[in-house]
Amino acid sequence: MCGIVGYVGYDKAAPLLLKGLEKLEYRGYDSAGIAVCNENAIQVTKSKGRLKILSDLTKEGQTLPGNIGIGHTRWATHGVPSVINAHPHLSELKKFAVVHNGIIENYIPIKEKLLKAGKKFVSDTDTEVIAQLAEFYYDGNFFETIKKVLSTLEGSYALAILCDDYPDEIIVAKKNNPLIIGVGVNENFVSSDITAVVSRTKNIIRLNDGELAVIKANDIKIYDSNYNEIKRDPFVVDWDICTSEKCGYDHFMLKEIMEQPLAVKNTIGPRIQNGKIVLDDINFTKEELNNINKISIVGCGSAYHVGCVAKYIFESLLRNPTEVEISSEFRYKNPLIDKNTLVIAISQSGETADTLAAVKEAKKLGAKVLSIVNVVGSSIAAESDSVLYTWAGPEISVATTKAYSTQLTIIYLLAIYMAEKLSKITASEYEFYISEIQNLPVQIEKVLSHKDVVKDLAQKFYNAKNVFFIGRNIDYAVALEGALKAKEISYIHSEAYAAGELKHGPISLIEDGSLVVTLATKEDLFEKMISNIREVKARGAVVILITNERPEDINEVSDFNIFIPKVCEIMRPSLAVVPLQIFSYYIALLKDCDIDKPRNLAKSVTVE
């Protein structure tokens, strides 16, 4: 949510800032801006709308001189998207420029105090108070002034700040929002995300909460929360450029859909050794596992939907009560958890504010927290007792696909691992599950190889006004994700229902031509699903069926069928979800939607 970039070096800053912002646009895209400092004067250019407008306005940055600058792409929280509210924000006398991710909770009293002191504000944002406060406190010492500013602020922030008296340094600070430093040769970068700097440097330093850094072209000084200088060596990221580029695909979403077999393979790879699941990162003893009397899963959006799948798996394999809760609900409900509850937090970004708060709440109540996270070193990972990383690589498209699939993969690994440790499955069942999970990438590949069948269906139905997704048991959990994809990417009103619940209300919405996507991958419930299909068809619905069963009379039941390979029951969501992702993708394409950056959404939601 919102992206920050900064550059200090000997090249022209503005074109580099724009290039960095391009990579961050998926984090927020309602306005953008850059500030450069040249000969002791700060110059700011901002625009409403997509980054392209800012790029055209500045002739790709060429019109702005200066070798130091900061940039921002915004997802509005305080104040509507507009040029005035876009970052960077300047202090009244243009001495300071600030870009900020996060929320300053006490900005109103600070603003009131500064207004009384005669400062004039121009925007509706919380961020502007940071620039104004810096100017108010300024005594000629940039570093000391920012220390004083930070001690006044409450809330969360990743900050990059310029001061016109210091035209060779950027000061950055972090609290509950991600911030990294890209270490180059005769140049350094800052950003909210590694993807923005990786084309220039793979040497990265991650800042921790409470830390501050002073960054020059040839020098980086990092300070801890007590402002003692600390040393931290950069780590090297092994991404190639293709990891964060479209590389021949029209959209990141399609690229990421197609990357799923590899992402799943990478997630499994190091965790199966000599036919055994090795989860070194968690190391629970049998006794600790035995003491777990409840599993409680938290997440938002698609991550929550992974939790819905996980509930069925944990309850069937472990026979352990499992709850799944939307993080924003969990955090305020005084959850019934204790030291014998295993809380599993699922998050691609590892920064989602509600999930982070849920983790903190769970820890406060004494529960053990295990997180499933994609971004190494993220806030949720840092807060958790143990972390199982998904190795999906950077996910750029706002709508998640490969992260969802790798999260499912971790759930399978964890459930099988725990079931074996707790003797809930036999040795031969354990062996069977391991061979099935190792085979999963190939099976996903097979589903992807039939993507044109789904593309043709998208062509038939892209004008649909409503879509219903139905399923039973684990298929219902996948239906939830199908409906979310249809909403967020293709802007189709869609609902997911447990198929048995249809007749308790939703079926009254079915009329001639209503589109119903049904999932039926469980043998024991197949006949029940066929009855549900007959019920909606009798009311005029058109039915697409996703299944692994092939009874002879199937064409008399549904209108269109998508067949997926038969894998073991718990892993079927990994195959069933793929046609749903492809369906939404092609509908969005035909409707000319902005697929990678759907309206009003952001990839990483770091505000409540």
Ligand code: G6P
């Ligand atoms: C946003 C994204 C969703 C994502 C959710 C949770 O709403 O648009 O795709 O599932 O956040 O994000 P997380 O990073 O915690 O998985």
